[in-house]
Amino acid sequence: MAEPPVGTGTDPLPATGPAEPAGATPSPSQGPDRRRSFTGVVDRFFGGLSTLAALVLIALPALLIVIITQASWRAIVRFGPGFVIGQFWVPSASPTSPITFGAAPFVAGTLETSVIAMLIGVPLSIGAAIFLAELAPDWLRAPVASVVDLLAAVPSVVFGLWGLYVLVPYMRSNVDPALVHYLGWTPLFASHAGSQSGVSVLTASIILAIMILPTISSVSREALRATPDSQREAALSLGATRWEATRLGPLAYARSGIFGAAILGLGRAMGETMAVTMTIGNSDNFATSLFDPGQTLSSKIAINFGNALPLEKSALIELGLILMGLSLLVNVAARLMLRSMTRMGGSAP
Amino acid sequence: MTGDKLVVENLNAWYGKTHAVQDISLSFPDKRATAIIGPSGCGKSTFIRCLNRIHETQPKARAEGKVLLDGADVYADDPTEIRRKIGMVFQRPNVFPTMSIYGNVAAGLKLHGGYSHDEMDRLVIESLKKAALWEEVKEKLDQSALQLSGGQQQRLCIARALAVQPEVLLMDEPASALDPISTARIEDLIFDLKNQVPVVIVTHNMQQAARVADRTAFLYLGKLVEVAPTRDLFERPAEKLTESYITGRFG
Amino acid sequence: MRPPKRLRRRVKSAVLLGLCATAVLITLLPLASILLECFVNGAGAITPAFFLQNPPPPCNPGPTTPCPVGGIQDALLGTLLLVVVASLIALPVGILGGIYLSEFQDRPLARPARFLADVMTGIPSIVIGVFVFGIFLFFAEQGWISSFSITSGYTGAVALAVIMIPVVARTCEEALRLVPVSIREASLALGIPRHRTILRIVLSAARGGVITGALLAVARAGGETAPLLLTAGFTTGAITGLSGWTPSLPVLIYYSAAGGYANTTQLAWGAALMLVLIMLLISVGARLALRNKFGGRTA
Structure with missing residues (x-):
C-alpha cells in the first residue's frame, strides 16, 4: 500500500549521495554527471524491462482469446452458432450422417460434473475450514492445514490413476449398488444396462470434489482467520453457543470470501482434465443417469486431440474456446468476490 | 439498601503464564454503577x-475462583446462559x-428464541430507546449497521446487549475509541442505565469514573488495591498507592 | 419453555462442530489412500532398471512369456528438460513481472496486470495447451516452422512456461511486498540506484519467498499432463532432444494406466510414486525456503 517515496525509473536519484564526498571526485564538473546519466539509463532500462514483463502478463490473456478464436475459426465458420447446441460428434462421413460436430453433450457434462462436485465438495471444505480456522487447538491447526494443502500438490494424473484403480472398483462394487438400491427409482440414479462399470459421471464428480477440497478450504480458511476476534466476542457475549458464535461472527463476516473460494473451486472443477478423462467413461452421449458414462469439454479434447484431422482439431479447439469462456466468467467473478472481501475487511470494525 | 447482585470471591486469571488477575474479591450492588480503574496492564479488562x-x-x-450471580456460581452454569x-x-x-440495524439488536433474541414477532419488535424498539439511539435510526432500521457513525455503532452494541434483558451489564472501556461528544452521550446513557441494571465499567479515564460511577475499585498489577464510594476514593483514598495514581504520579 | 431450547442449541452446536471435524477427516482420507496405494502398487516397480529403461509393450505375464515392467528413463529426462526450458522462460519474465507489480505498483499497468495474472492462474491448463498449440499452428501456417514441429518439446515447454509465469509473478510480488519500505529508503538514501536497490537489496531480502514461489510453479508445471498431451506428445522410445515428440512422466502415467495390462499398470504406479515423491519433496523444500525468508534474517 505505502509506496516508498522514491524516484521512478524516469526520475533517477542522484548517484552521488552521502556515501561519496564531493571532494573525492577528481573532475566534479564531469564525473558525477556522467555517472548520474549512466545510472539513469540503467534504471530506465530496468524499469522498461519490468514494464515489458507486466505487458506480458496483460498480453497473455488477450493473446489467449485471439489465438484460440483464430485456431477454431474453421469450425466456427463451418458450423456457426449451431455448434454450441449440436448433439453429435461425427468426425468422418458415413452413409447415415455427414461430418458434424456439436458441443452440447460436453458442455452438459462439464456443468453436470462440476455442479455435483460442488454439492459434495463445498460443504466438506467449508466444514474443514471452520474446523481448522475456529475449532482446532493451535498445535493441531498448522500441521493438519499443511497436510490438507498437500492434497493440492498431488498431480491430477495421479488422482486419475487412483480414481481408475481404486475409486472406480469401489464405486462399482459398493457405492453404486447401494445407491441403485435406495435411490434407483429416481431418474438421476437410474441403473441402465451396461451402466454398472464404475466409470461414470458420478465417479468423475467425486474425484473432482476431492480435488477442489484444498482450494476451497484453504481460501475459506484465510477468510475466516481474517475475522477480528471482536466479532466472535460480540456473538459470545450475547449468549451464543460455539456454533452460533461461528455462524454470527466469522461465517457471516467472511461470507464473500468463502463464496469467492467456492467459485474458484468451481473454476478448477470445470477445467480439470486428466482425473475426469480417466474416470468418466468417455461417452459422447448425454448422460441421463449419474451412473452413465459421459464426457466433459476437457476430457473430449484430451481424448480426441492426438488423432484428429484439421477440421476436427479446429472443432476441438472451439470446445476449448467454450471452456475458456466459462472459466473466464467464473474466475473473474471469483476474483471480484475476493476483492470485495478485502474491501470489507478494511472498513469493518 | 439493595443487596449485592454480583459477588466475586478469590478470582484468579491467567493468560498463558501471566497471572493477570490475582485473588480479587469484590461485590457489585444492584442498581449501581461500579467503575474499575487502574493503569494499563493492571488486569482490569481481564477481570471484567x-x-x-x-x-x-x-x-x-x-480462570479460577467464584463469581456469584444472585448467589449462584457463574462457573458452575452453562456459559451461554451466563x-x-x-x-x-x-x-x-x-x-x-x-x-x-434491526438485525443487530435482534441477534441475541433470535439465538435464544421463543419470542413472537411482536414481542421481538417491542424489545428491539425498547432497547434502542434505552440506548438513546431510537430517534436517530427509527427511519432506517433495515439498513446496514456499518453506515452508522462510531458513536452510534457503540450505542447499537449497547442496545444489542440490552435486548436480551441482561441482569448485569459489563462495559470494557466503552468510550475509549470514541470522540468527546459520543463519549459524553455514552456517559449520560450509563448514568440512566444503572437504575435498571447494575453496570460494571472498566475505564482508564478517572474523570469518567467520577462522572458515572457510584463506587470505584482501583486495580494495580493484577491486585485489588482499594474499593470505595467514588467520592471517597477520589477525595480520601485509604491507600498511598491509590493516592499516587489519582494524583497522576504514575500510570 | 427455555430449558429444552437451550439443550437443543447445545446439541446442535456439538453436532455441527462434530461434522466440521468429520469433514477434515474425510478430506484427509483420499490423500492417505492415494499415498498408500502409490506405495503399495508402485514400490515394487522401482528397481535400478526402472531408471534405465523405457516403457515396454503392454502384456500380461503368462507361464512362459516374460513380461517386463520397464522404466521411466526418457520420460523422467523429458520432464526434466521441459521444466528446465520452461523455467528459463518463465522465471525471468515472472520475477520481473512480480517486481513491476510490487515496486512499480503506482504505475497504471500494475492493477490490470495483477488482476489478469490472477485470472490466468485460474484458466484450465488444457486451455493453455490449446492456446500454445494454436500459436505454433499459426507459425506453421505462416511457414515459419515445419508442421512436424508443432508437436514438440519446445511447444510443451512454452505451454508449461505460460502456466508458470502468472504464478511466479504473483508469488514474487507477495514476497517483495513483505520487505519493509524502510529498507528501500535506507538503500536509496545511500545513493544506491533504484535498479540495484531492487535487485540487490529488496530481492535478496525477499529471496525465501521468491524461491518458494518459483518452486511451487516448477511443481505445478512438472505435474501437468493435459497441456503436454496436446503439445509435447509422447513416445515410448528414446528422447531426441526437444525438437521432436517428447515423453514426460505425467503423460507416461496416463498412457500406461490405460488398457489394464499388468506390466504397464505397475509401471504407471511406479511412475506415480516417483512423481508424488518429487512433488512432496518440492513442496517441503518450498516450505523450508519460506521458513528462513525475510524477517528472520534481516530484521
Whole structure:
C-alpha cells in the first residue's frame, strides 16, 4: 500500500549521495554527471524491462482469446452458432450422417460434473475450514492445514490413476449398488444396462470434489482467520453457543470470501482434465443417469486431440474456446468476490 | 439498601503464564454503577472478562475462583446462559457488519428464541430507546449497521446487549475509541442505565469514573488495591498507592 | 419453555462442530489412500532398471512369456528438460513481472496486470495447451516452422512456461511486498540506484519467498499432463532432444494406466510414486525456503 517515496525509473536519484564526498571526485564538473546519466539509463532500462514483463502478463490473456478464436475459426465458420447446441460428434462421413460436430453433450457434462462436485465438495471444505480456522487447538491447526494443502500438490494424473484403480472398483462394487438400491427409482440414479462399470459421471464428480477440497478450504480458511476476534466476542457475549458464535461472527463476516473460494473451486472443477478423462467413461452421449458414462469439454479434447484431422482439431479447439469462456466468467467473478472481501475487511470494525 | 447482585470471591486469571488477575474479591450492588480503574496492564479488562466467562474463550486463558450471580456460581452454569444474563459492551464497537440495524439488536433474541414477532419488535424498539439511539435510526432500521457513525455503532452494541434483558451489564472501556461528544452521550446513557441494571465499567479515564460511577475499585498489577464510594476514593483514598495514581504520579 | 431450547442449541452446536471435524477427516482420507496405494502398487516397480529403461509393450505375464515392467528413463529426462526450458522462460519474465507489480505498483499497468495474472492462474491448463498449440499452428501456417514441429518439446515447454509465469509473478510480488519500505529508503538514501536497490537489496531480502514461489510453479508445471498431451506428445522410445515428440512422466502415467495390462499398470504406479515423491519433496523444500525468508534474517 505505502509506496516508498522514491524516484521512478524516469526520475533517477542522484548517484552521488552521502556515501561519496564531493571532494573525492577528481573532475566534479564531469564525473558525477556522467555517472548520474549512466545510472539513469540503467534504471530506465530496468524499469522498461519490468514494464515489458507486466505487458506480458496483460498480453497473455488477450493473446489467449485471439489465438484460440483464430485456431477454431474453421469450425466456427463451418458450423456457426449451431455448434454450441449440436448433439453429435461425427468426425468422418458415413452413409447415415455427414461430418458434424456439436458441443452440447460436453458442455452438459462439464456443468453436470462440476455442479455435483460442488454439492459434495463445498460443504466438506467449508466444514474443514471452520474446523481448522475456529475449532482446532493451535498445535493441531498448522500441521493438519499443511497436510490438507498437500492434497493440492498431488498431480491430477495421479488422482486419475487412483480414481481408475481404486475409486472406480469401489464405486462399482459398493457405492453404486447401494445407491441403485435406495435411490434407483429416481431418474438421476437410474441403473441402465451396461451402466454398472464404475466409470461414470458420478465417479468423475467425486474425484473432482476431492480435488477442489484444498482450494476451497484453504481460501475459506484465510477468510475466516481474517475475522477480528471482536466479532466472535460480540456473538459470545450475547449468549451464543460455539456454533452460533461461528455462524454470527466469522461465517457471516467472511461470507464473500468463502463464496469467492467456492467459485474458484468451481473454476478448477470445470477445467480439470486428466482425473475426469480417466474416470468418466468417455461417452459422447448425454448422460441421463449419474451412473452413465459421459464426457466433459476437457476430457473430449484430451481424448480426441492426438488423432484428429484439421477440421476436427479446429472443432476441438472451439470446445476449448467454450471452456475458456466459462472459466473466464467464473474466475473473474471469483476474483471480484475476493476483492470485495478485502474491501470489507478494511472498513469493518 | 439493595443487596449485592454480583459477588466475586478469590478470582484468579491467567493468560498463558501471566497471572493477570490475582485473588480479587469484590461485590457489585444492584442498581449501581461500579467503575474499575487502574493503569494499563493492571488486569482490569481481564477481570471484567472473567465475570461473563468470555476470558476463557481465548486460547491459553484460564480462570479460577467464584463469581456469584444472585448467589449462584457463574462457573458452575452453562456459559451461554451466563453470558445472556451478564451482557457485555466492548472497547470498540463490534456490530455485525452483514446485518441490518434491526438485525443487530435482534441477534441475541433470535439465538435464544421463543419470542413472537411482536414481542421481538417491542424489545428491539425498547432497547434502542434505552440506548438513546431510537430517534436517530427509527427511519432506517433495515439498513446496514456499518453506515452508522462510531458513536452510534457503540450505542447499537449497547442496545444489542440490552435486548436480551441482561441482569448485569459489563462495559470494557466503552468510550475509549470514541470522540468527546459520543463519549459524553455514552456517559449520560450509563448514568440512566444503572437504575435498571447494575453496570460494571472498566475505564482508564478517572474523570469518567467520577462522572458515572457510584463506587470505584482501583486495580494495580493484577491486585485489588482499594474499593470505595467514588467520592471517597477520589477525595480520601485509604491507600498511598491509590493516592499516587489519582494524583497522576504514575500510570 | 427455555430449558429444552437451550439443550437443543447445545446439541446442535456439538453436532455441527462434530461434522466440521468429520469433514477434515474425510478430506484427509483420499490423500492417505492415494499415498498408500502409490506405495503399495508402485514400490515394487522401482528397481535400478526402472531408471534405465523405457516403457515396454503392454502384456500380461503368462507361464512362459516374460513380461517386463520397464522404466521411466526418457520420460523422467523429458520432464526434466521441459521444466528446465520452461523455467528459463518463465522465471525471468515472472520475477520481473512480480517486481513491476510490487515496486512499480503506482504505475497504471500494475492493477490490470495483477488482476489478469490472477485470472490466468485460474484458466484450465488444457486451455493453455490449446492456446500454445494454436500459436505454433499459426507459425506453421505462416511457414515459419515445419508442421512436424508443432508437436514438440519446445511447444510443451512454452505451454508449461505460460502456466508458470502468472504464478511466479504473483508469488514474487507477495514476497517483495513483505520487505519493509524502510529498507528501500535506507538503500536509496545511500545513493544506491533504484535498479540495484531492487535487485540487490529488496530481492535478496525477499529471496525465501521468491524461491518458494518459483518452486511451487516448477511443481505445478512438472505435474501437468493435459497441456503436454496436446503439445509435447509422447513416445515410448528414446528422447531426441526437444525438437521432436517428447515423453514426460505425467503423460507416461496416463498412457500406461490405460488398457489394464499388468506390466504397464505397475509401471504407471511406479511412475506415480516417483512423481508424488518429487512433488512432496518440492513442496517441503518450498516450505523450508519460506521458513528462513525475510524477517528472520534481516530484521
